[in-house]
Amino acid sequence: MKFFITGGSGLLGERLATIASNDDEIVLSHNSNPTKNTIKCDITDKNEVEKVINKNKPDTIVHCAAMTDVDLCEDEIDIAYRINSDGTRNMAQAAENIGAKIIYVSTDFVFDGDKGYYSEDDEVNPLGIYAKSKYDGEVQLKKYSTNWAIARVSVLYGWHKKANFTTWVINQLRSNNSINIVTDQINSPTYADNAGEAIFEIAKQDKNGIYHTAGNDRINRFDFxxxxxxxxNLNKDLINPTTSDKFIQKAPRPRDSSLNVNKIKKELGFTMETCSESLERMANCK
Ligand SMILES: NC(=O)c1ccc[n+]([C@@H]2O[C@H](COP(=O)([O-])OP(=O)(O)OC[C@H]3O[C@@H](n4cnc5c(N)ncnc54)[C@H](OP(=O)(O)O)[C@@H]3O)[C@@H](O)[C@H]2O)c1
Structure with missing residues (x-):
């Protein structure tokens, strides 16, 4: 199968390329941070998207590219919508033009966090600009593609040159720095490799619809x-519990945006890993 992966310079895109089967052909794209394996494709540029997709003719597009800085999105509202919503529309239209499937990577932030442990058919209520623009991406996808899937993830982590929450914690604790971590934000931390495996499974089993491809936990940030x-094997005593009201964060965060991952198990026979399983795998991989 031939895959075109946007966000190839980002965490999930890079991990997807790393874990892909040797039988698959992978084309990875970047926007402003080229790597030796990626080609340029600015998803906000409709003509560029069409040209690149028509030339490469993938069977499946995995659309990971996004403006992912949740707080920056509050300041750069137009850019957030241009990338997360219009960019997804451009990818969906380009996929449809060549009869390709498109899998859009979305977020637990489509939910407001009042209920927690959300299923795929629960009602969304995105709170901030990042969340709203990513949800708008879901809407665009459904509008312009007839062969789509949505893979929602939560607090992605894994080995990557740019820090994510988990690699930041590892670096702080290795440097003997104490850190304050909130106890009142709950989600389903997702190992990028495991989300990638789930996404490939959705593609191979040719599924449509929404799937929660997140970690198999409902856990607060301090416990994680x-x-x-x-x-x-790092010093737990350096981790201090705190609460969100002690931090000033520009964008609102859902209190409990944990995701129920039963659907992918039931329909695809694919069980998402718990964070203990994933962290062990991550620790053995570097
Ligand atoms: N990170 C999380 O905790 C989290 C949680 C829930 C959902 N998600 C979703 O998961 C997906 C992957 O996240 P990630 O953490 O792997 O992302 P990331 O590491 O922040 O990388 C973002 C990627 O998007 C690309 N990009 C940004 N603007 C672009 C544009 N105009 N045209 C083309 N590419 C563009 C970047 O390319 P350049 O660097 O080359 O510009 C980069 O490759 C995203 O859709 C995100 O919304 C992430």
Missing amino acids: TQKIAEAF
Whole structure:
């Protein structure tokens, strides 16, 4: 199968390329941060998207590219919508033109966090600009593609040159720095490699619809940080519990945006990993 992966310079895109089967052909794209394996494709440029997709003719597009800085999105509203919403529309139209499937990577932030442990058919209520623009991407996808899937993830982590929450914690604890971590934000931390495996499974089983491809936990950030310390044999005493009201964050965060991952198990026979399983895998991989 031939895959075209946007966001190839980002965490998930790069991990997808790393774990792909040797039988598959992978084309990875970037926007402003080229790597030796990526080609340029600015998803906000409709003509460029069409040209690149028509030339490469993938069977499946995995659309990971996004403006992912949640707080920056609050300041750069137009750019957030241009990338997360219009960019997804451009990818969906280009996929449809060549009869390709498109899998859009979305987020637990489409939910407001009041209920927690959300299923795919729960009602969305995105709170901030990042969340709203990513949800708008879901709307555009459904409008312009007839062969789509949505893979929602939560707090992505894994080895990558740019820090993510987990690699930041590892670096801080290795440097003997104490860190304050909130106890009142709950989600389903997702190992990028495991989300990637789930996404390839959706493609191979040719599924349509929404799937929660997140970690198999409902866990608060402080407890997750403790698990990181355990998996990497680091000093847990450096981790102090705190609460969100002590931090000024521009964008609103859902209180509990944890995701129920039963649907992918039931329909695809694919069980998402718990964070203990994933962190052990991550620790053994570097
Ligand atoms: N990170 C999380 O905790 C999290 C949580 C829930 C959902 N998600 C979703 O998961 C997906 C992957 O996230 P990630 O953390 O792997 O992302 P990331 O590491 O922040 O990388 C973002 C990627 O998007 C690309 N991009 C940005 N603007 C672009 C444009 N105009 N045209 C083309 N590419 C553009 C970047 O390319 P350049 O660097 O080359 O410009 C980069 O490759 C995203 O859709 C995100 O919304 C992430």
